[in-house]
Amino acid sequence: MRLRDALDHAARRLREAGIAEPRMEARLLLEAASGLSAVDQIGDPDRSLDEATAAAFEVLVERRANREPLAYILGEKEFHGLVFTVSPEVLTPRPETEILVELVRECLPDPAAPLRILDIGTGSGCLLVTLLTLCRGAYGIGTDLSFPALRIARHNAERHEVGDRAGWVCCRWADALCGPFQVIVGNPPYVTTSELAVLQPEIRRHEPRLALDGGPEGLDAYRALAREIPPLLAEDGIAVLELGRGQGGAVAGLMREAGLEIVEIRPDLAGIARAILLRKPAQPTVA
Ligand SMILES: C[S@@+](CC[C@H](N)C(=O)[O-])C[C@H]1O[C@@H](n2cnc3c(N)ncnc32)[C@H](O)[C@@H]1O
Known part of the structure; x- marks a missing residue:
């Protein structure tokens, strides 16, 4: 699957689930699943995601669509x-x-x-x-x-x-x-x-x-x-x-x-x- 298609699909799913900034969160989840930073993602939107990465990304998107806090999914939160x-x-x-x-x-x-x-x-x-x-x-x-x-x-x-x-x-x-x-x-x-x-x-x-x-x-x-x-x-x-x-x-x-x-x-x-x-x-x- 192409990265841009996976991202579009995820952003749509998160928007439907009521997430306020679906695209930004989709990028963070994709980074967690693939290791690709936002810069990598923007720089090469047509690269293809292997099956394991696409599946791992989908699991994270579903967790967020279930309104699990982004910080729990990523395992980290910035403070001061x-x-x-x-x-x-x-x-x-x-x-x-x-x-x-x-x-x-x-x-x-x-x-x-x-x-x-x-x-x-x-x-x-x-x-x-x-x-x-x-x-x-x-x-x-x-x-x-x-x-x-x-x-x-x-x-x-x-x-x-x-x-x-x-x-x-x-x-x-x-x-x-x-x-x-x-x-x-x-x-x-x-x-x-x-x-x-x-x-x-x-x-x-x-x-x-x-x-x-x-x-x-x-x-x-x-x-x-x-x-x-x-x-x-x-x-x-x-x-x-x-x-x-x-x-x-x-x-x-x-x-x-x-x-x-x-x-x-x-x-x-x-x-x-x-x-x-x-x-x-x-x-x-x-x-
Ligand atoms: C609002 S959270 C604050 C956590 C952290 N200090 C922060 O600012 O993010 C309140 C904390 O108090 C703890 N807590 C609740 N009742 C308590 C009690 N009777 N004695 C000690 N800690 C308690 C909770 O487990 C929780 O970690």
């Missing part, structure tokens, strides 16, 4: 300039989560300073691994209730050569740990249970429910984190949490009740309050 291994055991890293990395970076003037970082609900490890690549003097711990997720996170730490500065703990939030940590980050599950049913099929059918379901109001994880963060956070430390749409006020209230100070709530590019920066209030100085 690094490529992470992903599988259906972990949430695929989202671009909006990069705000957490930026907030932490802005708060740490010396990237080489020694510090301890905690990533609660690490999933693929994208937050902790990225922070460790940026903070060369840091040691970090990632927690998750999902043991298979921690295996992927550890693999990603090794992939990005920070494995010797990372530890992985399977526990509920951070209940197996002692502080203090100078930096605590977390992107907890925050989708309300009722919203889960109407999410796009890629998320609803394929991403791990444990990574998404935040309970009836989407706030269950934040309630747990409001209890867990204060005793683990260093006196001069910061905590940065991702927020679901419309959750800024409620999460700020929970954290304030837990004795934390709200330093900033930062919007994402769409103007949605996406991350909350917290610290411990300054202690009054004794004269």
Whole structure:
């Protein structure tokens, strides 16, 4: 079969299945099946695909037409300039989560300073691994209730050569740990249970429910984190949490009740309050 015919057929199949950018995704799937880059494909559209390659391409196209996330099919997703291994055991890293990395970076003037970082609900490890690549003097711990997720996170730490500065703990939030940590980050599950049913099929059918379901109001994880963060956070430390749409006020209230100070709530590019920066209030100085 000619490459251009296989590509046309795949793009049509993906368009019918409701994929927003069918041609671009068809090219990526063809690259995964054949090893031919987009440049190779564009440069020689009349080359013929052997039978095994054409069959492998068709399998990938069918998986995508079944609305399996492209990242799971390719096995990789880019986050903050690094490529992470992903599988259906972990949430695929989202671009909006990069705000957490930026907030932490802005708060740490010396990237080489020694510090301890905690990533609660690490999933693929994208937050902790990225922070460790940026903070060369840091040691970090990632927690998750999902043991298979921690295996992927550890693999990603090794992939990005920070494995010797990372530890992985399977526990509920951070209940197996002692502080203090100078930096605590977390992107907890925050989708309300009722919203889960109407999410796009890629998320609803394929991403791990444990990574998404935040309970009836989407706030269950934040309630747990409001209890867990204060005793683990260093006196001069910061905590940065991702927020679901419309959750800024409620999460700020929970954290304030837990004795934390709200330093900033930062919007994402769409103007949605996406991350909350917290610290411990300054202690009054004794004269
Ligand atoms: C929204 S995902 C975030 C994953 C990753 N940090 C990211 O930003 O892509 C939430 C993560 O929390 C984990 N999780 C859910 N409940 C947990 C719990 N009770 N204790 C620890 N981790 C939990 C899930 O397995 C999932 O990996």
